[in-house]
Amino acid sequence: xxxxxxxxGRLLEFVVMAVTVALVAAFSIAVDGFATLGNLQVILSNSAxxxxxxxxxxxxxxSRGLDLSLIAVMVAGATTxxxxxxxxxxxxxxxxxxxxxxxxxxxxxxxxxxYVEIPAMLATLASAMFVTGLFRFAILRGEFLLxxxxxxxxxxxxxxxxxxxISTPVALMVAALIIxxxxxxxxxxxxxxxAMGDNFQAARLTGLPVRxxxxxxxxxxxxxxxxxxxxxxxxSGVVDFRTVTNGTLLFEVILVVVLGGxxxxxxxxxVWNIIIGVALIAVLRNGMTLLNFTSQTQDVLKGLxxxxxxxxxxxxxxxxTETDAVGDL
Amino acid sequence: xxxxxxxxxxxxxxxxxxxxxxxxxxxxxxxxxxxIAGKKVVxxxxxxxxxxTEGWARRMREHADMHGYTLDVRDAAFNTGSMAELLAKxxxxxxxxxxxxxxxxxxxxxxxxQAESEGIKVLQINLQSNQPSxxxxxxxxxxxxxxxxxxxxxxxxxxxxxxxKVSIVPGQLTAADSVIMNEAAFKVFEAHSxxxxxxxxxxDWEPEKARQITATVLQQHPDLCAVFGHWDxxxxxxxxxxxxxxxxxxxxxxxxxxxxxxxxxxxEDNVLDRVWSYDADGQGRDAGTMVxxxxxxxxxxxxxxxxxxxxxxIIKSGESYDPGLCWKM
Numbered sequence: 015x016x017x018x019x020x021x022x023g024r025l026l027e028f029v030v031m032a033v034t035v036a037l038v039a040a041f042s043i044a045v046d047g048f049a050t051l052g053n054l055q056v057i058l059s060n061s062a063x064x065x066x067x068x069x070x071x072x073x074x075x076x077s078r079g080l081d082l083s084l085i086a087v088m089v090a091g092a093t094t095x096x097x098x099x100x101x102x103x104x105x106x107x108x109x110x111x112x113x114x115x116x117x118x119x120x121x122x123x124x125x126x127x128x129y130v131e132i133p134a135m136l137a138t139l140a141s142a143m144f145v146t147g148l149f150r151f152a153i154l155r156g157e158f159l160l161x162x163x164x165x166x167x168x169x170x171x172x173x174x175x176x177x178x179x180i181s182t183p184v185a186l187m188v189a190a191l192i193i194x195x196x197x198x199x200x201x202x203x204x205x206x207x208x209a210m211g212d213n214f215q216a217a218r219l220t221g222l223p224v225r226x227x228x229x230x231x232x233x234x235x236x237x238x239x240x241x242x243x244x245x246x247x248x249x250s251g252v253v254d255f256r257t258v259t260n261g262t263l264l265f266e267v268i269l270v271v272v273l274g275g276x277x278x279x280x281x282x283x284x285v286w287n288i289i290i291g292v293a294l295i296a297v298l299r300n301g302m303t304l305l306n307f308t309s310q311t312q313d314v315l316k317g318l319x320x321x322x323x324x325x326x327x328x329x330x331x332x333x334x335t336e337t338d339a340v341g342d343l
Numbered sequence: 344x345x346x347x348x349x350x351x352x353x354x355x356x357x358x359x360x361x362x363x364x365x366x367x368x369x370x371x372x373x374x375x376x377x378x379i380a381g382k383k384v385v386x387x388x389x390x391x392x393x394x395x396t397e398g399w400a401r402r403m404r405e406h407a408d409m410h411g412y413t414l415d416v417r418d419a420a421f422n423t424g425s426m427a428e429l430l431a432k433x434x435x436x437x438x439x440x441x442x443x444x445x446x447x448x449x450x451x452x453x454x455x456x457q458a459e460s461e462g463i464k465v466l467q468i469n470l471q472s473n474q475p476s477x478x479x480x481x482x483x484x485x486x487x488x489x490x491x492x493x494x495x496x497x498x499x500x501x502x503x504x505x506x507x508k509v510s511i512v513p514g515q516l517t518a519a520d521s522v523i524m525n526e527a528a529f530k531v532f533e534a535h536s537x538x539x540x541x542x543x544x545x546x547d548w549e550p551e552k553a554r555q556i557t558a559t560v561l562q563q564h565p566d567l568c569a570v571f572g573h574w575d576x577x578x579x580x581x582x583x584x585x586x587x588x589x590x591x592x593x594x595x596x597x598x599x600x601x602x603x604x605x606x607x608x609x610x611e612d613n614v615l616d617r618v619w620s621y622d623a624d625g626q627g628r629d630a631g632t633m634v635x636x637x638x639x640x641x642x643x644x645x646x647x648x649x650x651x652x653x654x655x656x657i658i659k660s661g662e663s664y665d666p667g668l669c670w671k672m
Contacts, residue, residue: 045563046563047562047563047564048563050562052562053559053562053563055562056558056559056562059558060555060558060559150392154392156391156392156397156418157392157393158390158392158393158421159392159393159550159576161579161605161608163608163612164583164586164612164614165612173583173587246551249551249554249583249587250550250551250553250554250579250580250583251550251579251580251582251583251614252550252551252576252579252580254549254550254551256421256548256549257549257551259420259421259422260421260547260549299555300559303542303544303555303556303559303560304559304560304563306541306542306543306544307544308516308543308544308545309516309544309545309546309547309552310516310545
């Protein structure tokens with residue numbers, strides 16, 4: 015990638031960071047209780063599942079893919095685990111079985127994309143519908159909600175603290191960021207992921223293992239979704255299938271990734287971009303909640319931020335001959 | 344001889360009593376022969392798969408089976424777009440009675456008016472539209488909002504030694520129950536200047552959103568006295584935030600709901616403190632009875648809307664807690 019392009023690509027990150035810093039400053043002055051250690055803990059804790067989901071989505075998008083089944087897998091994973099623990103199956107066995115089931119969804123996604131060669135958007139949309147339908151009607155028998163007992167040891171662990179002041183969701187969030195960083199920067203698969211995102215055909219023609227890497231990408235995304243599902247359901251005490259059907263969380267995850275500076279055409283970005291994207295959304299959401307804005311107003315403002323980000327992304331990362339020829343999502 | 348005569352009289356008396364019972368029973372059966380067999384009723388709920396609507400459908404089906412009319416349930420699965428379509432299709436089928444569960448006061452108003460103008464009697468259940476129709480069966484939201492607000496004033500107001508700070512978590516700001524309860528509650532609070540509503544943010548009926556809002560509000564107002572959630576399911580998220588913050592003994596969590604065993608479980612788990620239950624099981628029976636009457640031609644005087652108000656059951660934690668107030672599917 016030319017050096018000038020790299021610099022231009024990073025401009026969006028700086029814009030988003032500047033906006034975040036400005037918001038932090040404004041909220042600190044204007045909102046009582048914003049600039050406190052306790053509020054920082056709440057921001058981190060409330061952002062944990064969003065960060066973990068964004069790790070999965072970022073890796074997929076960097077490889078020039080898209081995973082629309084992320085939220086369906088998140089809720090399906092939480093449902094599977096909850097059913098097992100409610101049936102008094104030992105936690106580790108329940109976790110192993112859930113991991114295997116959700117990895118299978120990731121594998122099917124990857125197989126459809128890499129081997130059957132269906133576009134990622136369509137393959138994952140279909141699998142999202144299949145998983146949601148299967149779980150709602152065959153497993154939950156039409157129920158939308160599955161309640162979790164707060165006295166269950168697994169729930170206590172997932173919503174508790176690993177060390178004084180560090181909640182399990184925050185610890186899992188940090189672990190997800192480290193694993194994502196290692197996958198992208200410290201492994202051979204990571205180099206292939208960037209190559210696939212940069213120019214998929216070139217990566218394939220040079221003999222890189224694009225098919226097996228696609229499997230790694232989508233299974234990783236499914237695992238991230240499962241982890242986010244466990245964190246969310248343990249915290250609220252409910253597995254809620256409306257999270258899938260109302261669709262706002264999926265768009266929030268895409269918003270975070272795009273805002274952070276990872277272009278939808280892939281090939282660029284990393285953990286830092288996820289942190290930047292989540293920071294803006296988390297600060298905005300927290301500040302607006304403290305200011306007692308209605309959820310509709312919050313949605314309008316978040317939508318506005320997304321529009322500005324997309325326009326800025328289009329201006330700062332203009333399409334060139336190469337990206338136009340390869341196509342966009 | 345005398346004994347024989349006595350026995351004969353006794354036998355004759357028994358015979359008369361049995362005969363009378365048979366005649367009475369036949370008479371009862373005759374009065375139940377309402378000639379409504381073969382009629383068609385369509386029920387369009389916001390979503391099946393939740394105890395509220397499942398409980399209503401169960402009782403209405405019992406009435407349909409008893410009288411030989413059909414009850415079709417069209418599940419909108421929390422999708423307001425598909426709900427309008429399902430209702431349009433139901434109207435085109437010209438049922439005798441349409442049972443509608445309004446997500447907002449405005450959404451289905453035009454279609455309710457259309458159905459009534461085409462001679463279809465519309466029974467609105469629990470959530471009322473701006474558009475009146477043949478009948479309404481459901482909770483008196485004004486009463487619930489007022490009673491909860493009065494209880495909050497008693498617990499958090501003058502002389503209680505508490506801060507008087509209240510957080511309200513409606514479902515949707517335009518849903519009938521949220522609109523009416525908020526109006527009634529604010530009317531009470533306005534007369535008590537010591538009560539301060541520090542947050543009034545809708546959770547879109549989602550427990551996780553309610554949890555995040557409450558965690559943030561608690562950070563800003565650790566001396567919060569009460570949370571008033573408009574539906575027990577999403578309020579469980581708020582209750583879990585209170586519990587996770589270690590404030591379960593200091594913050595009272597109020598909710599309303601259909602009063603199934605999940606509400607009692609939540610009270611036992613200290614996730615909810617006080618639930619104003621409108622007893623969905625009883626509402627289902629009221630709705631079934633109202634459908635029977637509408638099919639028999641019952642109508643309000645001068646075309647006015649007939650109305651059946653659900654009696655309330657108040658489920659409270661503490662010494663007066665009674666699990667018998669909840670019902671089970």
